[in-house]
Amino acid sequence: MVQERQTQGKAVCWTLRLWSVAVVSMLLLSTCFIVSGIEKMWASCPNHWKSFGSSCYLICTKENFWIISEQNCVQMGAHLVVINTEAEQNFIIQQLNESRTYFLGLSDPQGNGKWQWIDNTPFSQNIRFWHPQEPNLPEEQCASIVYWNPLKWGWNDVFCDNKHYSICQMKKIYL
Template sequence: MVQERHPQGKGVCWTLRLWSAAVISMLLLSTCFIASCMEKMWGCCPNHWKSFGSSCYLISTKENFWSISEQNCIHMGAHLVVINTEAEQNFITQQLNESLSYFLGLSDPQGNSKWQWTDNTPFSQNVRFWHPHEPNLPEERCASIVYWNLSKWGWNDVFCDSKHNSICEMKKIYL
């Protein structure tokens, strides 16, 4: 009697290939996650927040008053955006809709041209992006960023009780 031989190698080979593909896929996904989250350490932003430098940004889709906008940011562990560099301004404006205006974390509570940031960053005369001839009214005590055709994106003083969209900023979450 002749015994039949079953090629066991093909089944083992197929299983080995399947496991290899799964391991390689997991390594690629892990590498992508690490690359997207890693900056200095493990810095990540919450879902739907945009990452730039050491901060995360959320662009609101709802208009509100300045004080309510700031409170909404605070409830998320953030504050209205503080713009420190031209690179940060450029990054933010790339995310914005040119037909809308957005509150910044900048205000002049007394109306005496002593502008201050919500996070107590000193207001530097070197880092400012006011539109020409702005700020122009002491009654307009809050700042927004808005697109004007001739001068593109810039800051404008506005009434704090007017409704605008807003931009929240928080530090990245480090793991």
């Protein structure tokens, strides 16, 4: 009888431990789910801006010079777009009109081949999407993204004082 009670007691204790582990695991998973949901719910972009990763993008519908385009972005709390990955480039080109040219936040102010991003992100050797033979003129000191048939979308150096459309980028707003 005593041995039977000890066996039952051990079984009850083992069952309680299993249930405790299950409950704690469920609470941890629920917490993770809730936290990730809140993070996604509270990260947003302004109206008419497109969301990708941790950034928001706006395709500007008015042509302007490069410096004016950058100033317009800055007035909205943004800057001309900085492309860091192929996935980001692919997302952006889905938003663009193939008949237009768009300024990037990339320039070569001295015309010496030392391209730099507007936000001081290092200009990576392996993240470049120039069209073949581009950049080709030291006088063309601003970069654009343009669709050339049959090459598709790519970067091109252009004169900064030509008017083009542009793409603004800002970090998502977290509330």
